[in-house]
Amino acid sequence: MTDYDYEDLGLVAGLEIHQQLDTETKLFCQCPTTIREPAASDRSFTRYLHPTKSELGEIDAAALEESMVDREFEYLAYDTTCLVEEDDEPPHRVDREAMEVALEIAQLMDMTVVDQTHVMRKIVVDGSNTSGFQRTMLVANDGEIDTSEGAVGIEDMMLEEESAQRVEETDAGVRFSLDRLGIPLVEIGTKPDIRSPEQAREAAERIGMLLRSTGQVKRGLGTIRQDVNVSIADGARVEIKGVQSLDDIDDIVRNEVGRQVELLAIAEELAERGGAVGDPVDVSDVFADTDSGVIGGALSAGGTAMAVRLAGFDGLVGREIQPDRRLGTELADHAKRHGAGGIFHTDELPAYGVTEAEVEDLRAAVGAEPQDAVALVADDPETADLAIEAVVERAEDALAGVPEETRDANEDGTTRYLRPLPGAARMYPETDVPPVDPDPSEVETPELLTEKVERYQSEFGLDAGLADQVAYGRRMPLFERAVEMGVDPTLAAGTVESTVTELRRDDVPVENLTDDHFVGLFALLADGDLAKEGVPDLLTALAENPGLSADEAAEQEDLGSAGEDAVREAVSEVVERNADQVEQEGMGAFSALMGECMGALRGKADGDVVSDVLREEIQKRA
Template sequence: MTEYDYEELGLVAGLEIHQQLDTATKLFCDCPTTVREPEESDRSFTRYLHPTKSELGEIDEAALEESMVDREFEYLSYDTTCLVEEDDEPPHRVDREAMETTLEIAQLLDMAVVDQVNVMRKIVVDGSNTTGFQRSMLVANDGAIETSDGPVGIEDMLLEEESCQRVEETDDGVRFSLDRLGIPLVEIGTKPDISSPEQAREAAERIGMLLRSTGKVKRGLGTIRQDVNVSIAEGARIELKGVQSLDDIDDLVRNEVRRQVELLDIADELAEREASVGEPQDVTDVFADTDSGVIEGALSSGGDVQAVLLEGFDGLVGREIQPDRRLGTELSDHAKRHGAGGIFHTDELPAYGVTEAEVEALRDAVGAGPEDAVAIVADDPETAELAIDAVAERAETALEGVPEETRDANEDATSRYLRPLPGAARMYPETDVPPVEPDVTEVETPELLTEKVDRYESEFGLGSGLAEQVAYGQRWPLFEALVEGEGVDPTLAAGTLESTLTELRRDDVPVENLTDEHLRGAILLVDGGDVPREGIEDLLTALAEDPSLSAEAAVEQEDLGGVDESEVRDAVVEVVERHEDQVAEEGMGAFSALMGECMGALRGKADGDTVSDVLRSEIQKRA
């Protein structure tokens, strides 16, 4: 990957972190914050959404473009959702627990809390909210975090409702699930203080650590999302949406910088060639007898082929601007927004069944010269016309350089066009929810996870690696309750909650079925001597496979209760006598092999130290 001089390029970046809060109920109703499986839905309904004007009578450009794509939105509802999510009942008051958690986060980010929190409506017509807007409220601003390259300011933090979960594309539009809609979500925006890909990743990691330090945020895939705003001096501000993994942030910034550098180079080359974009035109006749499956399929269904002349673009449409993405890919992204499958262009033709003769005929039809390129779309007449207009519009912006836009982060750390950048015209007051006057006097500042690691090492004697695993894991509240509240051995509790569960997960044991009560019961039985430490894996496996069991019931079912020393000695003697010749020949050299067999014979009912002592004694008698 090309590494640039980011200071010379004038790289400026900022982050928007979206984190779901782990509250009992949703932000504006009493429904639980439980995510369901789509097949659990008991009913559905459909909506069509349209943009509305702001208080100033303006319509947001992003919302307007989204509304031009005619789509039906289907929503799956459940017995854990209500009329508020369906937009058939007004929202309730702001959830108190969500507001208190947000104030804790504000303290960790050293932010100033506003005197009064007012709920606003943010226009969203992509179907992700049944209302056509998202409820959002500014809670705090003007904070800061530290990174190794200097401080990064925190511009603001908003508390808002999570959107619907996108389930799948349908023939008519998009299917969404209402279970996620309304889960409390904080949006944290940094100032544009980030000047390198590495600093972007470090800042995101720092904010993520502070959020998890509250112990009140959801964990797992999809519960936290990062958006990255990136620009270079001669480029434009680009909002990269939906980064799921912190590991991708630095590569995403690098690839966006490369994209902007390449687009600027292309714009310079186009200026030298005095390039321009022609008017779209119908070229269906050129492909009347085509062998191209894509084009023939469109024509046989009553479609046509639309083309646009890109004067001076030859060789540049196929130029790579990100890994495996070209200027032609950018044009194609815009065509796809209007329902087309994509585009063909002369930098990649002849190919895909299009012959050299058809390429020449296409060039003749639109009057293309040697330095020109041609892009085509084959689809039903309405889609083809909308798509080729979008291609022509994007080609026009290529003449200028880098267009401001919102882009979707791909899994390979590249990005694709999503929509224009939103503007202030999409915000207006929410009249159904009264304002909140936050009280920060009763909010305690949580202990940082980094501080927990140090405390676990010093107070509980855990090694640095295990201390970090517990502190940064999801079960540190249970660990602290067991150690500080129940007096459980810290190493036993930490090892079970981290190492043992990890090993069981690797063995395909469904550990996700284990509740805190399962784990608490199992660890207490081991710590109290009712179950040997060697039996913890069998006990947890039984509980995971049948979550209806209590720890005590699982011990009885699996016969995991401890045995006394006489039973241990009997089992060991039986093993030693069975291998009498080996013991006579190898002496203590036979210990390792026989130890495993002894433990297997006792099926985890005896402590390993006890078995080891008895085995050594029996071997020495016979050596």
């Protein structure tokens, strides 16, 4: 990977962090915020969406392009789905719990809370909202966080409803699940203060830590998403959507910087060559007898082959601008937005069944010279026309350099074209929800996770590693509750972290364990009805039989805590069975007999107690 001088390139970056809140109900209705399996859906309905004009009579460019793709949207509904989620009833008042969590987050980032929040509608016609818009409101602005490379300003924080979950692409369009739609979500936008990929990642990590410090944000894949805005001095602002992992942010920024550097170099080369983009030409006759399966299949189905001359583009369409992605890939991404499977271009031909002779005839058909490239789309007539026009528009952008746009993050740290950058024309007031007067004095500033780590070490005696695991782990509230119940802190911490991890590695279905399971287990420990050695067995039983309570599982597995008499009886039996070994080895037999004693007691007794009794019994016979 190329090592760039980001200061010299004039890198400017900002973040938008989207975090789901862990509230009881959704933002504008009383439906639960639980994610369901699509198979649990008991009905569905379909919608077609189209863009509307703003109050000023404008239509947002991103919404307009999205509406040009003719798609049906199917929504999976559940027994908990209400009329608000279906957009058949006006939204209710803003959820009070969600607003309180948002105010806590604002305090952690030293933000100024607005005097009054007004709900706005943000046009979204990709199907992810049944209404065709997302409801959002400004809660606070003008905050700041610290990084090792300097402070990063927080521009604003919005409280908004989460979109529907995309389940799959269908022949008719897209299928969504309504379980996620309406979950409260905060969107935190930084100022463009970030100057390196490393600072971008550090800022995201800091914001993530502050969010988790509230103890009221959802955890797991898809519950937090990072959008990254990147530009360099001679490039353009590009918004990269849907970065799922913090580990990917620095790579995303590096790759986008590299893409813009390469696009600027291509534009410079095209300027020297006198680059230009021609008009689309129907070249179906060139491929009348082709052996290319893609082109031949399209033509035999009544389709057309459309091509365009890219003057001066020879060798540049195939030029890599991101790892394993080329300018030709960019052209293809735009064509795919209109239903085409992709494009062919002369930097990669002859190939895919296209012969050298067909390439020569193709060049002749569009009047291409040696320094020119040709791009080709074969599909049904309407798709081919729309796709080749999209290729023309993107090729014309290449003459200027870097286009402003919204891109989608790929798993490998690269990005692909998604849509134009949205503008202000997609926002207008929501008239069905009254304003809210937020009062920051009603909420307390939560303890930071970094402060918890320090407190767990000083107050509870946890080592640094375990304290960090517990504080940042999703079961941190359970740990604190266990300590309040009187459970040894190290045992409680090890139970929610180390023991669960070990059981998962042994293929125990720990995902079935609930908070109630842990609370019940800790109650048994606190009351002396369960030895610490029985914790793994009890958790295993609960994971494999999630319908049982901790008391029921302990009884089923016979995991009650053994009294001193029972321990002494079991140890004496073990020593008696191994009398010869004890006589010969004395205390040297301790280790082997200790394991046998613990096995005989099956986790019913504390190891320290068993150890003391065993030493006594061996000394009696030594």
